[in-house]
Amino acid sequence: MPTAPFRCSTYLALLLLAVTPLARATDSQALSAGDIAWLRRASFGLDSATVERYRELGRTRFLDEQLAGGDDPLPPVVAPLINSYEVYTTSPAKLIAEYRDEQKKVKEVDAADTNAKEMAKKDFQMYRRDLYKQSAEVELLRAIYGRNQLKEQMVWFWLNHFNVYAAKGGVGLFATDYEENTIRPHALGKFKDLVMATLESPAMQLYLDNAHNVRGKTNENYARELMELHTLGVNAGYTQQDVQQLALILTGAGILPQHGRNAVDGIDARFLNQRPGMVRNGLFAFLPGRHDYSTKEFLGHTIKGSGFDEIEQAVDLIVHQPACAQFISRKLAAYFVSDDPPPALVNAMAETFQRTDGDIAAVLRTMFLSNSIAAGYGKKFKDPTQFLVSAMRLSYDGRPITNADPLVNWLNQMAEPMYGHVTPDGFASDNASWSSSGQMAKRFDVARAIGSGRNRLFATADGEVPHADPPMLNSALFQQTLAPGLSDATRDALAKASSQVEWNTFLLSSPDFNYR
Amino acid sequence: MNRREFLLAAAGAAALPALSFSGRLFAAPANSPRFLFVFLRGGYDCNNFLVPYSSDFYYESRPTLAIAKPGANHPNAVIPLDANWGLNPVVRDAIYPLWQKKQIAFIPFAGTDDLSRSHFETQDNIERGEPLNTSGNFRSGFLARLSSQLTGVPAIAFTNSLPLSFQGASKDIPNISLKGNTKANFDQRQSAILAGMYKNTPLASAAADGLSLRTTVSMDLQNEMTAASRGAPNASGFAQETQRIATLMRDQYRLGFVDVGGWDTHVNQGNVTGGLANNLRNLSDGLAAYAAALGKDWDNTVVVVVSEFGRTFRENGDRGTDHGHGTVHWVLGGKVNGGRIAGEQVAVTQQNLLQNRDYQVLNNYRDIYSGLLARVWGLKGNQLQAIFPQAKPRDLQLV
Numbered sequence: 081m082p083t084a085p086f087r088c089s090t091y092l093a094l095l096l097l098a099v100t101p102l103a104r105a106t107d108s109q110a111l112s113a114g115d116i117a118w119l120r121r122a123s124f125g126l127d128s129a130t131v132e133r134y135r136e137l138g139r140t141r142f143l144d145e146q147l148a149g150g151d152d153p154l155p156p157v158v159a160p161l162i163n164s165y166e167v168y169t170t171s172p173a174k175l176i177a178e179y180r181d182e183q184k185k186v187k188e189v190d191a192a193d194t195n196a197k198e199m200a201k202k203d204f205q206m207y208r209r210d211l212y213k214q215s216a217e218v219e220l221l222r223a224i225y226g227r228n229q230l231k232e233q234m235v236w237f238w239l240n241h242f243n244v245y246a247a248k249g250g251v252g253l254f255a256t257d258y259e260e261n262t263i264r265p266h267a268l269g270k271f272k273d274l275v276m277a278t279l280e281s282p283a284m285q286l287y288l289d290n291a292h293n294v295r296g297k298t299n300e301n302y303a304r305e306l307m308e309l310h311t312l313g314v315n316a317g318y319t320q321q322d323v324q325q326l327a328l329i330l331t332g333a334g335i336l337p338q339h340g341r342n343a344v345d346g347i348d349a350r351f352l353n354q355r356p357g358m359v360r361n362g363l364f365a366f367l368p369g370r371h372d373y374s375t376k377e378f379l380g381h382t383i384k385g386s387g388f389d390e391i392e393q394a395v396d397l398i399v400h401q402p403a404c405a406q407f408i409s410r411k412l413a414a415y416f417v418s419d420d421p422p423p424a425l426v427n428a429m430a431e432t433f434q435r436t437d438g439d440i441a442a443v444l445r446t447m448f449l450s451n452s453i454a455a456g457y458g459k460k461f462k463d464p465t466q467f468l469v470s471a472m473r474l475s476y477d478g479r480p481i482t483n484a485d486p487l488v489n490w491l492n493q494m495a496e497p498m499y500g501h502v503t504p505d506g507f508a509s510d511n512a513s514w515s516s517s518g519q520m521a522k523r524f525d526v527a528r529a530i531g532s533g534r535n536r537l538f539a540t541a542d543g544e545v546p547h548a549d550p551p552m553l554n555s556a557l558f559q560q561t562l563a564p565g566l567s568d569a570t571r572d573a574l575a576k577a578s579s580q581v582e583w584n585t586f587l588l589s590s591p592d593f594n595y596r
Numbered sequence: 597m598n599r600r601e602f603l604l605a606a607a608g609a610a611a612l613p614a615l616s617f618s619g620r621l622f623a624a625p626a627n628s629p630r631f632l633f634v635f636l637r638g639g640y641d642c643n644n645f646l647v648p649y650s651s652d653f654y655y656e657s658r659p660t661l662a663i664a665k666p667g668a669n670h671p672n673a674v675i676p677l678d679a680n681w682g683l684n685p686v687v688r689d690a691i692y693p694l695w696q697k698k699q700i701a702f703i704p705f706a707g708t709d710d711l712s713r714s715h716f717e718t719q720d721n722i723e724r725g726e727p728l729n730t731s732g733n734f735r736s737g738f739l740a741r742l743s744s745q746l747t748g749v750p751a752i753a754f755t756n757s758l759p760l761s762f763q764g765a766s767k768d769i770p771n772i773s774l775k776g777n778t779k780a781n782f783d784q785r786q787s788a789i790l791a792g793m794y795k796n797t798p799l800a801s802a803a804a805d806g807l808s809l810r811t812t813v814s815m816d817l818q819n820e821m822t823a824a825s826r827g828a829p830n831a832s833g834f835a836q837e838t839q840r841i842a843t844l845m846r847d848q849y850r851l852g853f854v855d856v857g858g859w860d861t862h863v864n865q866g867n868v869t870g871g872l873a874n875n876l877r878n879l880s881d882g883l884a885a886y887a888a889a890l891g892k893d894w895d896n897t898v899v900v901v902v903s904e905f906g907r908t909f910r911e912n913g914d915r916g917t918d919h920g921h922g923t924v925h926w927v928l929g930g931k932v933n934g935g936r937i938a939g940e941q942v943a944v945t946q947q948n949l950l951q952n953r954d955y956q957v958l959n960n961y962r963d964i965y966s967g968l969l970a971r972v973w974g975l976k977g978n979q980l981q982a983i984f985p986q987a988k989p990r991d992l993q994l995v
Contacts, residue, residue, distance in 0.1 A: 249863075289862045289863060289914070292862070292863060292913065292914045294913070296913070297912065297913025297914070298913075299862065299912060299913070299914065299918065300918065301862055301918065301919075304713075304714060304919075308712075308714055308716075308717075309716070314712065314714065314716075314717050320711075320713075461799075494756075495756035495757050495773075502637070502638070502857050502858070502860075503637070503638070503715050503716060503860075504715075504716075505715075505716040511798075512758075512763060513757060513758075514757070515799050515802055516753075516757060516758035516769075516770075516771045516802060516806075517758075517768060517769075517770045517771060517772075517801070517802045517803075517804075517805040517806035517809060518753075518755075518756065518757070518758070518770060518771035518772045518773065518806055518809070519756070519757055519758075519771070519802075519806070520794075520799060520802045520803045520806035520807075521772075521806030521807055521809065521810045522756070522806075524781070524782065524790055524803075524806075524807070525781050528781055528782075567793075567796075569792060569793045569794075569795060569796060570793050572792065572793075573789045573790070573792060573793045576789050577789075582786070585786075586789060586790065586793070589790055589793065590793050591793055591794055591797045591799070
């Protein structure tokens with residue numbers, strides 16, 4: 081462990097010498113404080129590539145480029161790592177088949193041999209944990225290295241909004257499928273498509289038990305949360321009767337049966353043939369035989385029993401409620417702008433939502449080009465994910481890590497684990513939820529773990545940890561973006577740093593870095 | 597340097613102007629009351645914990661989940677407490693002895709008047725403690741208001757994040773999860789610099805208290821481990837956590853909160869084995885370990901166990917249960933007036949279900965905890981109204 085090698089003043093002098101501006105930056109204008117503050121919200125946090133692109137395009141064109149979305153291939157520098165993950169390269173159906181094989185291994189061990197049984201159980205837990213970690217890491221690596229930072233924030237936002245909990249049964253097997261194929265393609269698209277995609281996702285079907293919601297044995301868990309948490313908000317005018325009717329409408333939506341002698345790659349082949357009224361989309365299936373075909377009264381409308389079409393009608397009714405536009409707009413503004421966003425801003429966003437048939441990109445455009453966003457600069461305390469991702473971006477500035485396990489562990493420690501919120505409401509985004517005394521202490525610990533370089537981010541595949549110097553946070557990137565606006569208190573603290581490790585730790589712990 | 601010396605040194609150091617020690621500098625009087633609120637998140641299935649075994653309707657409603665009626669030498673049968681109620685046998689070693697010592701009471705048909713049957717709305721409703729349909733402060737919890745009414749009653753949440761129950765207090769309420777590593781990473785100089793950065797921000801005391809709490813807790817737990825005299829067994833799960841909680845509640849803190857998750861058993865919940873049984877065992881072992889670790893201070897302790905709602909009385913099609921309403925609260929402690937089923941009751945029949953679905957709430961938690969808190973701390977009417985506005989305090993003589 082390196083001890084403080086210099087006196088403070090010497091150390092600072094050396095740091096100043098070490099700073100050489102980015103070559104391209106010398107001939108371009110420095111960004112204004114307002115630009116930097118805006119960009120710190122449009123992205124998870126600054127890195128050189130994002131700053132450079134903003135310089136090239138200016139605010140509006142930068143925003144429109146981000147909102148255009150399009151394909152987002154794996155960030156090239158971490159693509160090899162992500163491609164080494166089974167959860168990324170293997171189809172969900174194959175993952176299930178494998179999972180069953182692993183389960184079988186445990187079952188086949190004779191219970192009388194308690195040692196062997198214990199070992200088998202431990203192996204199974206390891207296997208599960210490994211899958212979980214891979215899924216969390218795919219998402220975190222994309223968040224840190226993804227070029228479209230606004231989309232990356234929206235992917236996380238929607239993953240949290242349409243929360244699933246990986247540790248519930250087999251939900252975790254579908255986490256990456258959920259992120260890559262359900263949320264990501266629709267993160268900047270139409271809200272209704274996003275709702276339908278989550279409805280047809282195995283992860284959500286399992287997590288909120290709709291896979292068990294069948295004619296004669298209804299389970300209203302998903303029906304309730306679909307309205308309360310996903311679209312309308314609580315007390316939005318619907319009744320317990322509406323919840324029960326929606327549960328009936330949702331009967332039959334579930335996952336293809338995967339058991340039995342006929343299973344091929346984890347799917348029961350008898351269900352592969354199309355039959356009348358059946359709808360298939362990957363592992364999602366609407367099975368008419370499990371559907372309740374009675375006539376429903378839902379949100380003041382009559383919906384005739386007709387099968388899958390009822391679901392589309394119901395979702396259409398829901399997302400066109402004015403309450404939905406308000407609820408989603410307010411939640412977005414609370415995440416990006418302020419814990420208590422100005423009603424005028426929320427109304428403007430809701431108006432865009434309704435005018436554009438729920439076009440998420442259009443709603444974000446209204447928000448990010450509104451003057452209201454500037455009023456709250458520097459007042460939004462980052463949640464742990466925003467803190468971690470922005471800290472990694474500032475610290476490593478695009479340099480690829482080789483081992484993402486520490487990221488997962490740090491988020492766990494800060495109580496915002498990926499796919500780790502048990503209840504479907506997801507994590508809160510307000511300042512008070514993340515700034516209690518215990519959380520502050522934990523955040524400082526993580527700041528130190530990153531700033532010190534004493535971690536396993538560069539561990540090799542066989543677990544070797546090469547000697548890693550602390551990252552150089554006092555970089556040209558820092559000097560040109562955060563440095564000019566630092567508070568006196570933070571300047572004082574940095575001046576007292578007796579080593580680079582301390583300097584890094586103080587900067588990542590500072591209010592200037594943790595508020596945006 | 598022991599903890600006291602460290603604190604005095606730290607408090608005296610000019611480098612730590614922002615550090616406020618939230619009353620932790622001096623231990624609270626040894627025999628003052630201790631109160632721990634245990635929140636089971638997810639809505640536990642009370643009907644398979646405190647089993648209404650005299651109800652035929654119970655056995656009709658739960659063809660696969662019901663627990664067998666008490667019978668001689670039947671280890672998997674209900675442990676009868678009286679002519680109507682009995683315990684799930686998985687808590688035989690942990691909770692039944694407390695019942696026999698009359699140190700635990702159960703309050704069936706307890707809960708809130710929130711009928712949303714939503715985890716989040718009902719949890720929030722309970723933690724806020726405001727009457728239904730009032731647009732009070734969404735960031736003000738009843739334990740925070742309780743804490744604001746009391747002096748010399750240091751409060752703490754044993755959780756990673758400050759629960760709503762404790763938000764909005766007039767003083768900073770610390771939180772620290774005792775599940776994992778509690779080692780302090782920063783020395784005094786570093787702590788002072790870190791806290792100094794926040795001195796002019798709204799998070800000044802949170803930053804300072806977080807750093808100082810870490811130092812004191814890690815010293816306490818270290819002292820505790822080296823004080824080999826107790827020799828507590830290596831506990832796991834919730835019991836490990838409650839033993840650590842006991843260490844802090846014995847000396848420094850008087851009002852605590854901890855939560856336990858995993859109770860939302862919609863599918864395959866089991867009866868005397870399975871997910872619910874495992875959770876009940878973990879919880880009960882933890883509470884028994886808490887009582888044991890407190891030693892004589894158990895006599896000054898009240899623990900309440902609450903969940904946001906009960907579950908559907910009938911099992912669903914997946915051998916699980918869905919969100920319900922009324923539930924069973926637990927009140928335990930060395931001097932608790934226990935060994936009884938407390939509060940209003942009705943017979944457990946189909947006719948008496950709420951909406952033909954779940955338990956009614958006959959014992960509103962705001963009313964009964966107003967009554968309980970009045971007894972524990974001698975709180976008066978206007979103080980109770982500040983904690984639970986518009987509640988009608990009911991004294992069930994639980995202590």
